[in-house]
Amino acid sequence: MSAPTARLGALLGIVGFLAVVEFTSGIIQGYYTPMLTDIARHLGVHDADVNWLEGSQLMLSALVVPAFAKLGDMIGHKRMLLISTALTAAASLALPFTDSFTVFLVAWALQGFYVVWLPLEVALIWARARAIVARTGQGAPSALTAKAAGVLVAALEAGAITGALVGGALVDALPLWIVLLVPALAIVVCFFVILFGVDESPYPAGGVFDTTGLVLVSLALVALTGGLSLLRLNGAGDPLPWLVVGAGLALLIPFALWELRRADPLIDVRMFRNPALWPVFLTAGLFGVSVLGAQAPLSTFARTDPAVHGYGLGTAGFTTSLLIGFYLVAMIVGALLFPMLARRITPRRALVLAAACVGVGFLLFLPLHDSYVQVTANMLLVGLGSGALVAALPAAAAAAAPEAQTGVATGLTNSVKTVGGAIASCVFGIALLGGATGAAGGTAGSFAGYVTVWVVCGATALLAAAALLLVPRQAFTDRPADLPIVV
Incomplete structure (x- = not known):
């Protein structure tokens, strides 16, 4: 096998391992839906309180994606993919072993670190495709990345279908704690797939992390998503949600001004x-x-x-x-x-x-x-x-x-x-x-x-x-x- 062909084959191998990661992401997104009522009964809360689970993950995803995406560019996309997977696994392993709504809510929110997987994977594939094409003169990075992204999303949706079917079948047949353990174990396997099967993206950009920018954008996103959650809960007639949403939008102004002055901005x-x-x-x-x-x-x-x-x-x-x-x-x-x-x-x-x-x-x-x-x-x-x-x-x-x-x-x-x-x-x-x-x-x-x-x-x-x-x-x-x- 020629060296150029071997390099392109190595890229395809990475896509295959990352497809396993996205299949696991799909399992997470589809698995729990059929059992939300069972989870509510297990925790002793009303069905309506399940909405707090969705809201907590929504807020976390808004916060972690900018930070992890920037750190991926700085120190390596694989490294941040491993860290986010470890955090997701730890949170998922906590879910089966608690009947406290507060602990479950926190763990459920932290499980939302999986939202950074697809952006980091696409960035990793793009970086490696550019390097391979530049070395070999074969292929086209945009076309390779588009094909790879299609495979990853196909794996994601296949995982969602599988997760929904398996979750719905298991929740009627097994104790809930065992049912909740299944996706956690899948995520642990996913961690080792990344560790041993995926190469790091070449030539990380380095630089100094923009902590002030992260604080400003985090405050803006928390206020914005929190205000929207309050608006859904309290209704449009309550002025408090509108004030919180307005504060979130207003905080984007100092964030943008700060980023424009930075040589290496967060965004x-x-x-x-x-x-x-x-x-x-x-x-x-x-x-x-x-x-x-x-x-x-x-x-x-x-x-x-x-x-x-x-x-x-x-x-x-x-x-x-x-x-x-x-x-x-x-x-x-x-x-x-x-x-x-x-x-x-x-x-x-x-x-x-x-x-x-x-x-x-x-x-x-x-x-x-x-x-x-x-x-x-x-x-x-x-x-x-x-x-x-x-x-x-x-x-x-x-x-x-x-x-x-x-x-x-x-x-x-x-x-x-x-x-x-x-x-x-x-x-x-x-x-x-x-x-x-x-x-x-x-x-x-x-x-x-x-x-x-x-x-x-x-x-x-x-x-x-x-x-x-x-x-x-x-x-x-x-x-x-x-x-x-x-x-």
């Missing part, structure tokens, strides 16, 4: 002026509205009984799980098809098409929502576009970012997507409560609220497609001048 805010990057970040935020904010409303719409409320599908739990499964399979297909489509029509046009699929899919709910087949068809279209975007956005950000900021750029796509999802979750929760009906104490969301979800998700996705049209035509493609000289 180079100048990237938001880059014509190839700002539409990607905007798309990530708008995409977060649907991919993170709309899944619960779609599930509850399917479960709503049309005989009682005049809308919904009235599906049972297993049938609803099948609907979600179809959506996740479509995401896998979309993630794997994106690199081929990008090669044929350019990455920019492929991104536009993916965002348009999401937008059209949600808007189709307006006339087509009366049958299981109609809803499934809509979700398949949304899933194709969503899978492509989940894979393509970090890869696009890495391709367009400054060389020393690839981890930060890929992490930013995750952070702004999370913020977009948090805003949408708040808005959709309020919309579904408006005019809610139902015999059981008004527990069904209002039809007007579901229409709001579909319109907002469709409109934001189409707005993202329009923003991506402003990206330079040859963005995210490989040009010889872009490749570093590696000696």
Whole structure:
């Protein structure tokens, strides 16, 4: 085997090991959903208190991604991947052995360190692909990274499907503490897969960590996400959540001013002026509205009984799980098809098409929502576009970012997507409560609220497609001048 072929083969081997990591990430994201009621009973809390678990992980993810992404660029993406996996494993191992809600909440929040895995992996693959292509003259780093990201997202969604199915089966057959131990052991295995199977990214940027910047952005993100959580809990009529959200937005100003003065900032805010990057970040935020904010409303719409409320599908739990499964399979297909489509029509046009699929899919709910087949068809279209975007956005950000900021750029796509999802979750929760009906104490969301979800998700996705049209035509493609000289 020639040396160039061996190097490219080594990169493919790293992608295979990282796919195991993303499969584990998918297990975490899908495994616990079928047993949340069992967890609430085990902890002796109301079902509504389970929302605090989601909120705590949301806040943690907003905080850790900027810090870990920057440290990955500075000292090595593999090193930060190992640290985040060790923290996730430790937190997951605590879950089976406590019946205290407070301890469980803290451990659940710390488990959220897994959110940094995909951004760090894409940055690692991009760095190694650039170095290999520069040495060998074979391949193209943007194309290699896009293909790798598609494989990783396919593994992620496969893990989510597997996790949901296995978790749902085990929780009915085994004691809860044993059921909760399963993902923890999978994460421990994942740690050793990274340790022995993944090489470090070459040429870390080094530098001095921007602690002041981290404190400023952390305060802003905590205030913003905390205010949104309060808004969802207390309602729009309470002024306190609005004041907290306003404080979070205001804190972004001194953060940006501080970063502009730094030679080695935590987040180079100048990237938001880059014509190839700002539409990607905007798309990530708008995409977060649907991919993170709309899944619960779609599930509850399917479960709503049309005989009682005049809308919904009235599906049972297993049938609803099948609907979600179809959506996740479509995401896998979309993630794997994106690199081929990008090669044929350019990455920019492929991104536009993916965002348009999401937008059209949600808007189709307006006339087509009366049958299981109609809803499934809509979700398949949304899933194709969503899978492509989940894979393509970090890869696009890495391709367009400054060389020393690839981890930060890929992490930013995750952070702004999370913020977009948090805003949408708040808005959709309020919309579904408006005019809610139902015999059981008004527990069904209002039809007007579901229409709001579909319109907002469709409109934001189409707005993202329009923003991506402003990206330079040859963005995210490989040009010889872009490749570093590696000696």
